[in-house]
Amino acid sequence: MMANLFSSFDPMSSISNLSLNWASSMLGILFLPYLYWAAPSRLTTACSQVLLTLHKEFKVLLGPQNLGSTIVFTSLFTFIVFNNFLGLIPYVFTSTSHMTLTLTLSLPLWSAFMIFGWLNRTKHMFAHLVPMGTPGPLTPLMVLIETVSNIIRPGTLAIRLAANMMAGHLIMTLIGNTGPYLSKTLVSALVLSQILLLMLESAVAVIQSYVFAALSSLYASETN
Template identity: 70%
Template sequence: MMTNLFSSFDPLSSVFNMSLNWLSTFLGLMLIPYAFWAIPSRWSLLWSSLMSTLHKEFKTLLGTNNPGSTIVFVSIFSLIVFNNFLGLTPYVFTSTSHLALTLSLSLPLWLSFMLFGWINHTQHMFAHLVPAGTPGPLMPLMVLIETISNVIRPGTLAVRLAANMIAGHLLLTLLGNTGPSLQYSLLSLLLLAQILLLILESAVAVIQSYVFAALSTLYAGEVN
């Protein structure tokens, strides 16, 4: 029995005090070499088409002509969507519902953008702190607001992804725990609700991955 609802997200399994739950993040990496020698399937062709579309869109958002600059953000999208879908598998640890992973993705990205911008485009970064057309008396206040909004960006990226992933899993867990106490006539409704929620969670897994990657791309485009 769970001591509380959130204990279902605790990394419990361990060997020599080392958590094994995070190994689920690397399970799918064993399947990647298969794509290099196998005949492309419809799924692989669909994935290649999706990656090409994301590459073109991220290139537009970046607004730069640097070749290969979108590979980072397409890779981040691939990593997050892979872990999101892996977490929908029963009895598999959902790594993207923890701030340990989401902050590890957003904080280094944001920090690298800031260092690059302030070192190479200092005047451009200062200009971003005061929007065009701001009255003189409001400039100090706007600088403070823009600075705070800039500092909390990695936190909002991480919390948005983790909160959206954990919310759906909590709802699925709550509904699943009510199954043993329901009558047989209501089990079909519970099963239908669980299937619909699983479809919704699949959509959320893709959307949140895209939102994380797209916002990271926008933040990178602002420092150029």
């Protein structure tokens, strides 16, 4: 029995004092069949089409002078979407529902963008603090607002991903816990609702992965 609603997201469960939950973050690659690597197949074609589409999207955001940078963001999308879908499997730890992982992804990226921008595009970074058309008396206030909004970016990225993944899992857990107390007719409705929620969570898993990668690329483009 769960001690509380959030115990299903507890990363501290262990076997022989060895925490194994975080190892799930690297297990997604094992779900790919051998033929994915050995020979062309429908799976490799579908994955290639998805990655090519993402490459085109990020190329527009980053500009033609940073084409190689799209590899970072397509890899980020792939890593997050793998972990999101792993979390939909029963009794598998959802690593992306924890700030420990999401902040680990967002903070180094944001820090790298900021360091690069302030060292190599100092004038541009200062100019970015004051939007065009800002009245003179409002300039100090706009600089303060833009500075604060820039500083909280890694936190908002991390919270957005973790909160969206945790919210859906909590709803499914709450609804599922009512099953033993329902009649057979209501159990059928419960199963149907869980299937619909699972479909919704699958869509959220893809959307949140894309949003995280797309916003990261937007932050990178602002330093150029």
